Amino acid sequence: MATHRNVALIVNPSAGKGRAAKQVAAVAGRIREAGSNVSILVGADAGDALAQARKAVADGVDALVALGGDGMVHLALNAVAGTETPLGIVPAGTGNDLAATLKLPKKDPLAAAGIVSDRLRDDAAWRMDAIRVGEKWFGCVLGAGFDSRVNDRANRMSWPKGRMRYNIAMVAELGVFAPLPFELVVDGEQIKTDAMLVAIGNAKSYGAGMHVTPDADVTDGLMDVMVLGPVSKAEFLKTFPKVFKGTHTTHPAVTMRRAKVVELASPGVTAYADGEYLADLPIRCECVPGAVRVLA
DSSP states (O other), rough: OOOOOEEEEEEEETHHHHHHHHHHHHHHHHHHHEEEEEEOOOOOSSSHHHHHHHHHHHHHHEEEEEEESSSHHHHHHHHTTTOOEEEEEOOOSSHHHHHHHOOOOOOOOOHHHHHOOOOHHOOOOEEEEEEEEEEEESSSEEEEHHHHHHHHHHHOOOOSHHHHHHHHHHHHHHHHHEEEEEEEEEETTEEEEESSEEEEEEOOOOOTBOOTTTTTOOSSSEEOOOOOOOOHHHHHHGGGGGGTTTTTGGTTTTEEEEEEEEEEEEEEEEEEEEEEEEEESOOOEEEEEEEEEEEO
């Protein structure tokens, strides 16, 4: 006789321009078909959603499944990292970078829900690394410098909505941006440098498919560190599109390193991870091998 499992399905109704909200009933139904009880969690805001997710994990739920985009996956990962509760991902956002890393179908939430259900039924979760920053975690990529300034600017704007706001913020920021002074400590090696951008990757991509750390592996126990040194605005614009294929790493201004622990400082600079505000610098990032069990 099938064992009934208890699944908490945490939903961001606004993800993917409302796509997630339309999929809730069908996704919950697909998970129930596989013999699980499903409770649906919708937070009043991100803080409330995280509190609900953490309570579900503390109460012994058999899996926490995130329905939404990278923001909801980031939130769910913060609830399960360092615990034995597995994370399921049903992508329904615009970016879906961790879902892509885990080879989940990005355009078919029901198929993704089926994979999650099958893995849960077969007790077939596997472990991926996550990066710990103080009491927070991230699964994909952290960025500080140009892209965090763009995020800061986009978050101050009320119009337009969605991706276009980010694009407008990027153009505006490029007009005023200058290289920033960074201090890094990479596995004990101290580095002082001016840079346009520092990215710390557990996975290959962020920002809807920008392969900023293209050789990163979520199972190798290491972070990939990408530093883009000072370049002219014209050169930056020429090099930037290469990030979508990961071919920017051969540029002379780019350096790549691998590390278990990275400290990063720059005055007045913020850090965003998985597309979400994480912290003001300085920060300390530590790769924790196998910190998250994933149903993928």
